[in-house]
Amino acid sequence: MSRIYELMAAELSDKVRSQEVSAEEHLHSILERIDRVDEKIHAYVTIAREEAIARAREIDKKARRGEKLGLLAGVVVAVKDNICTKGIRTTCSSRMLENFVPPYDATVIERLKTSDAIIIGKTNMDEFAMGSTTETSYFGATRNPWNLDKVPGGSSGGSAAAVIAEEATAALGSDTGGSIRCPASYCSDVGLKPTYGLVSRYGLISYANSLEQIGPITRTVRDCALLLSVISGHDSRDSTSVKIPREDYLKYLISDVKGLRIGLPREFFGEGVEEDAKEPVLEAVGKLEEFGASCCEISIPAMKYALPAYYIIAMSEASSNLARYDGLRYGYRDENDEGNFDEVFSRNRRIGFGAEVRRRIILGTYALSAGYFEQYYLKALKIRTLIRRDFERAFKDVDIIIGPTMPLLPFNIGERIDDPLKLYMCDILTVPANLTGYPALSVPSGFRKSLPVGMQIIGKPFDEGTLLRVAYTFEQNTGYHKYRPPL
Amino acid sequence: MGGSRRIPVEEIRHIAELAHIELTKEEEIVFTEQFNRILEYFSMIDEADTENVPLTYHVLDLVNVYREDEVHESMKRDEPLRNASKKEGRFFKSPRIV
Numbered sequence: 001m002s003r004i005y006e007l008m009a010a011e012l013s014d015k016v017r018s019q020e021v022s023a024e025e026h027l028h029s030i031l032e033r034i035d036r037v038d039e040k041i042h043a044y045v046t047i048a049r050e051e052a053i054a055r056a057r058e059i060d061k062k063a064r065r066g067e068k069l070g071l072l073a074g075v076v077v078a079v080k081d082n083i084c085t086k087g088i089r090t091t092c093s094s095r096m097l098e099n100f101v102p103p104y105d106a107t108v109i110e111r112l113k114t115s116d117a118i119i120i121g122k123t124n125m126d127e128f129a130m131g132s133t134t135e136t137s138y139f140g141a142t143r144n145p146w147n148l149d150k151v152p153g154g155s156s157g158g159s160a161a162a163v164i165a166e167e168a169t170a171a172l173g174s175d176t177g178g179s180i181r182c183p184a185s186y187c188s189d190v191g192l193k194p195t196y197g198l199v200s201r202y203g204l205i206s207y208a209n210s211l212e213q214i215g216p217i218t219r220t221v222r223d224c225a226l227l228l229s230v231i232s233g234h235d236s237r238d239s240t241s242v243k244i245p246r247e248d249y250l251k252y253l254i255s256d257v258k259g260l261r262i263g264l265p266r267e268f269f270g271e272g273v274e275e276d277a278k279e280p281v282l283e284a285v286g287k288l289e290e291f292g293a294s295c296c297e298i299s300i301p302a303m304k305y306a307l308p309a310y311y312i313i314a315m316s317e318a319s320s321n322l323a324r325y326d327g328l329r330y331g332y333r334d335e336n337d338e339g340n341f342d343e344v345f346s347r348n349r350r351i352g353f354g355a356e357v358r359r360r361i362i363l364g365t366y367a368l369s370a371g372y373f374e375q376y377y378l379k380a381l382k383i384r385t386l387i388r389r390d391f392e393r394a395f396k397d398v399d400i401i402i403g404p405t406m407p408l409l410p411f412n413i414g415e416r417i418d419d420p421l422k423l424y425m426c427d428i429l430t431v432p433a434n435l436t437g438y439p440a441l442s443v444p445s446g447f448r449k450s451l452p453v454g455m456q457i458i459g460k461p462f463d464e465g466t467l468l469r470v471a472y473t474f475e476q477n478t479g480y481h482k483y484r485p486p487l
Numbered sequence: 488m489g490g491s492r493r494i495p496v497e498e499i500r501h502i503a504e505l506a507h508i509e510l511t512k513e514e515e516i517v518f519t520e521q522f523n524r525i526l527e528y529f530s531m532i533d534e535a536d537t538e539n540v541p542l543t544y545h546v547l548d549l550v551n552v553y554r555e556d557e558v559h560e561s562m563k564r565d566e567p568l569r570n571a572s573k574k575e576g577r578f579f580k581s582p583r584i585v
Contacts, residue, residue, distance in 0.1 A: 103566045196546050210545050239552040240545075308529045319506060326507075329579055330570035337573075337582050342507065344582040350509035358508050362499070363522060365506040376529060381544060382537035388546070421525055437546030 005029040009075040009169045009223040013116075016074035019063050023056040023074030027118060030076045034120075034167045037487050041152075042142050043162035045081050047121035048088045052076070055118045062116070070115035071230055077112055078168035080159050081122040082129055083214065084203040085109055088119070092205050093137035094127045096325050096332045096352035106203020107238065108172060108214050108231045115230045120168055123158030127354045128322065129174060129207045131155050132182050132426045135417050136356045143413065144186060145485035146451055150410040153186030155179040159217045160187040165487060170223050172231070174204055176212040177310055178405075178430025181442040184217055185405035185454025188444040188483060190224045190471065191217045195461045196437030197242035199228075200235035208317040209240075211310075211434040220481050221443065221472040225249035228464060244462060252465040255473045258292030260466075261398045267303035268403025268429055268456075277404045280446035280453040284474060285402055291473060298394045298401070302386040303432065309387070310431035311424055312367050312380035319364030322357070325349060359420060388436050395460050400470055403429055405442040405454035429456060439464050443471040444480040493523055 004026050007015070015021040031049065038044055059074050079085060082092045084102035086109075091097045105113070112119065126136040134142040134157025142157040144150040145165040152161040156173030160183030163171045173180040175193035184191025192215045199214045206212075216227035226249075233246040262285060269278050285295055326345045327333035332352030337344055350358070367376040394401060407428055416423045433440035438458055445455035455474070459467045475481050496519045503510050503518075510518065564577060573580040 100570055103562055103569065197549075236554050240547060240549065242547065242549075302535070305532050305535050308532050311525075312529060312532075323507075328571070328581060329567070333572040339582070341582050341584050343509075346504070346507045346509040349507055350511075353508070355514075358510075358514075359518060359521065361506050362503050362508060362518065363525065366502045366522075366526075369502065369505065375533075378542060379532050379535070379537060381542040382540040383532055383535055384543040385540050386535065386537065388543060420521055421528055424525075435543075 003029070005033045005166050007169065008220050009072060009218065009226055012169060013071065013073040013075055016059065016063060017069050023059040023118065024053065026074055027052055027056040027076060030120065030168065037165055038167055040143065040148060040487070041145055041161050041165055041167070042140060043123055043158040043165065043167055044078070044121045045091055045093060045124050045139050045158065046089055048119060051088065052118050052120050059116050059118070071226060072112065072115040072117035075117045076120045076169045077117045078120055078123045078159055078162045078171040079109065080125055080156050080171070080173045082125060082174055082205040083108060083172060084205065085119060085122065088122060090122065090205070092128045093125045093139055094353065094357070095138045098138065098332065100330050104203065107200035107235045109203065111230050123156070123162055123171060125158055126155035126356070128205070128357050129155040129176055129179055130318070130356050130360055132178065132423060133417065134158060134183070135413060136354055138354060141413055144410050145487060146188070147410070149412055150451065151186065151413050153183030153406070153410065156217060157183045160184050160189050160191065163187070163189050163217050163219055164485060166484070170227055171217040172214055173217045174212055174214050175434065176208050177314060177427045177434050180215045180217060181405045181430050181440060181454065181456060182426070184442040186410045186452060188452035188480070189217050189219060190221050190441065190443050190481070191215065192224050192228060192441045192464070192467070193433055193439065194228065194232060194464060195439040197240055198232050198462065198464070200238040200241045202235055202237040206321040208314040209321060210317060211314060221468055221475050222250070222253055224441070225253055225468050249464060249468055252468040253472045254469055255476045257288050257470055257473045260288070260293040260400065260470065262288060262293050262295035263298040263394055263398030263401045264295055265298050265300045265303070265394070265401060265403060267300050272425070272428065273404060273407040274409065276409050276448040277407055277453060280448060281402065281404045281455045284445040284455045287478065288470065288474060291477065296398070298398060300387070300390040300394060300432065302383060302390050305383045306387055306432050306435060307424065307428050309380040309383040310427070310435055312376050313384065315360045315364035316367045316377050317364070319361045319368060322361055325352065327352065356420070384435050387432055391432070391436050391438060400466060401458040403456050405429060405456040409448060409451045409453070433458055437461060439467055441467045441471055443474060445474070446480055494519065494526065
């Protein structure tokens with residue numbers, strides 16, 4: 001079995017448990033794969049080779065001793081570089097945190113370890129998760145495995161690229177305005193942004209705390225359910241984590257959508273959404289209808305304000321969350337210590353932060369400053385209420401909402417990076433789920449011009465089960481999850 | 488839509504100072520241009536009717552989450568210092584304050 005790096009998490013953990021495959025031989029197969037393809041893709045910022053090998057040996061030892069192994073026995077997980085890993089540097093793809101080694105693990109990392117997963121390394125991202133292309137990384141762009149000239153989406157582009165290129169079995173990303181779903185769509189992965197509060201954010205380096213969630217990026221819906229079962233659940237260290245009973249999401253993997261009511265918001269298929277992005281999704285909805293679902297057109301009138309409201313809130317929160325980076329206790333500190341504290345602090349932040357991060361901090365500061373607070377920030381929070389009301393109303397008549405994940409196909413690296421506003425527009429279909437806190441999943445739904453297109457499924461709060469069931473039904477009856485990029 | 492005035496470079500410089508971010512001369516010019524375009528786009532929200540609409544700061548209905556005040560083991564003294572680039576003994580070394 002020379003290509004065991006291809007195994008899915010669910011199969012692999014079974015084989016490791018039964019000692020049919022050793023965690024160590026599988027890990028070596030993945031490491032060889034990384035050595036072969038990552039030069040082209042640049043999915044990783046840091047590879048924790050030694051730590052991973054030591055972990056794999058421990059897991060194999062446990063298996064040999066007949067100890068019970070966890071749900072993710074031997075599963076090789078790549079982690080977005082804004083999730084703290086004890087002893088492994090965590091950079092946020094920023095010069096500011098280039099040498100930052102966290103003294104603690106994020107809760108999701110603790111849970112992965114308890115489930116006997118192996119952390120293989122940290123993946124590239126837009127700096128501080130601010131972007132939709134993974135081009136703003138201080139360490140250079142990640143390339144789309146399907147076409148190396150194209151962006152992989154972002155900001156969790158490294159995680160999504162690593163998974164489809166089989167440089168990891170599964171990955172974690174974070175989603176503030178689409179940062180899991182966008183790269184999942186562009187790389188042909190399954191990506192889930194859970195309901196706000198379902199997964200602990202303890203140890204996630206904060207960008208916009210009222211919007212973001214950690215979630216899985218995988219090649220199959222089954223693996224998505226498996227990872228979610230491990231990482232979700234209450235955590236007393238995150239005060240926004242919700243106290244609901246832990247679930248085994250694998251029980252929702254049923255290929256059946258009979259009686260399911262699908263809502264198609266006309267705003268998700270309207271102006272600004274390319275035909276190539278729409279068609280595969282409409283075909284997918286047609287398939288679901290064949291299997292017994294019904295669908296109707298709905299409307300989210302406040303959608304037209306979603307993007308500006310999202311950016312105003314995200315930037316405002318960013319200006320506050322990123323105020324902590326002064327270079328004193330950790331982070332970039334320039335050799336030149338001349339001047340007073342304010343001057344040193346401002347210099348560290350000019351050199352340590354890239355242009356997009358500085359743009360968002362300054363604009364967020366502006367939106368919160370006296371005289372503009374009401375016009376921008378408070379107004380955006382009211383629009384957030386309007387969008388929530390629209391979704392609540394829509395969900396009275398439908399069980400799920402479907403649309404494209406992205407309004408356009410993956411584009412060329414460098415094509416949009418010089419025009420921030422044009423880049424922000426890419427997030428138009430993903431930000432509503434963050435503003436409302438609702439769960440949303442992107443599942444591969446075909447190809448156009450040899451590039452992947454993702455279908456976005458949005459559900460009611462804490463109804464991840466239905467999202468998984470719909471995605472699973474579609475996946476099992478179509479098979480787009482079996483395609484791999486030519487590497 | 489529109490209705491937003493142009494923000495002059497001096498104002499951007501002032502806001503950048505408040506945010507503790509140094510800008511180079513060239514950046515001041517580029518950022519001012521970009522900010523004006525972005526803010527013009529943002530001003531689209533002016534037209535939304537939000538009279539009597541409450542604010543959504545947060546999507547969860549959680550208010551004041553408490554936990555027991557229990558003592559847990561803390562980090563060893565040198566742990567938090569490990570990531571500081573300038574330190575002296577067991578202290579972080581700060582630049583001149585005044």
